[in-house]
Amino acid sequence: MEVLVLPTPAEVARRAAEVVVDGLVGAGRPEPVLGLATGSSPLGLYAELANAVAAGRLDLTHARGFALDEYVGLTPGHPQSYREVLLREVCAPLGLPPERLHVPDGSGVDEAALVAGAAAYERLLEGAGGVDVQILGIGANGHLGFNEPGSALSSRTRVKRLSDRTRADNARFFDGTEEVPTHCVTQGLGTVLDARRLLLVASGVAKAEAVAAALEGPLSASCPASVLQWHADAVAVLDEDAARLLRNRHYYDASAAGLAERHTRSSKAW
Numbered sequence: 001m002e003v004l005v006l007p008t009p010a011e012v013a014r015r016a017a018e019v020v021v022d023g024l025v026g027a028g029r030p031e032p033v034l035g036l037a038t039g040s041s042p043l044g045l046y047a048e049l050a051n052a053v054a055a056g057r058l059d060l061t062h063a064r065g066f067a068l069d070e071y072v073g074l075t076p077g078h079p080q081s082y083r084e085v086l087l088r089e090v091c092a093p094l095g096l097p098p099e100r101l102h103v104p105d106g107s108g109v110d111e112a113a114l115v116a117g118a119a120a121y122e123r124l125l126e127g128a129g130g131v132d133v134q135i136l137g138i139g140a141n142g143h144l145g146f147n148e149p150g151s152a153l154s155s156r157t158r159v160k161r162l163s164d165r166t167r168a169d170n171a172r173f174f175d176g177t178e179e180v181p182t183h184c185v186t187q188g189l190g191t192v193l194d195a196r197r198l199l200l201v202a203s204g205v206a207k208a209e210a211v212a213a214a215l216e217g218p219l220s221a222s223c224p225a226s227v228l229q230w231h232a233d234a235v236a237v238l239d240e241d242a243a244r245l246l247r248n249r250h251y252y253d254a255s256a257a258g259l260a261e262r263h264t265r266s267s268k269a270w
């Protein structure tokens, strides 16, 4: 795992965008697949990717985007449904055609319909050849996607109950906690691990404990984001506040400096 600590959230966004561009271009696929997270963490990164598109360094016209998760039970077109958020934050500014955006189906009227929709999403993802770069945020409780603590490390896309903590954290997007759906459909941790590259972005002191547990704690369902440690190409891009509880900071900085030197010499982007 590579851990890159930058002074500010703006620098986190810029560096993370380089990691995404490098991963998508490096995949060399005619229809690369970008895994999309929602929430606050990736917003700066999406803005930087929009700059890369405008500068001609990235073209998502033939790409596909696959969302990590979706709420269950919101009315179609609800502004806080993740489909609508991604249409606003990704499709429009980055030029990803809306019909190439895929989001788990949270509209099923009963459990059987939701389960069938989740299985169909897995098939769609597989048919697209899997995710080249998966963008990830982390919950303050260590969740990844909406895999709450206790989620099976090998889980696939399925219906999950949201924890009270997550509903309270996400109440800022709704008119209070009561309005936040109780359930979601989320890619499983096994699904996330199938992506060829994982990119975690985190900023702010509220994420420091979860980041330390994920990157340096035991690999454990109690901290779902700790599955990053299991992946062969995982990159965490953090600001100083999110990184403040990391014990091995000196090593990460030394490794990152060495990498930057090596990549400059070989004229790679990062």
Ligand code: F6R
Residues within 6 Å of the ligand: 036, 037, 038, 039, 040, 041, 042, 068, 069, 136, 137, 138, 139, 140, 143, 144, 145, 146
């Ligand atoms: C969103 C998602 C979640 C968020 C996490 C952090 O698609 O899957 O895991 O990444 O809840 O949210 P923010 O970035 O709003 O702090």
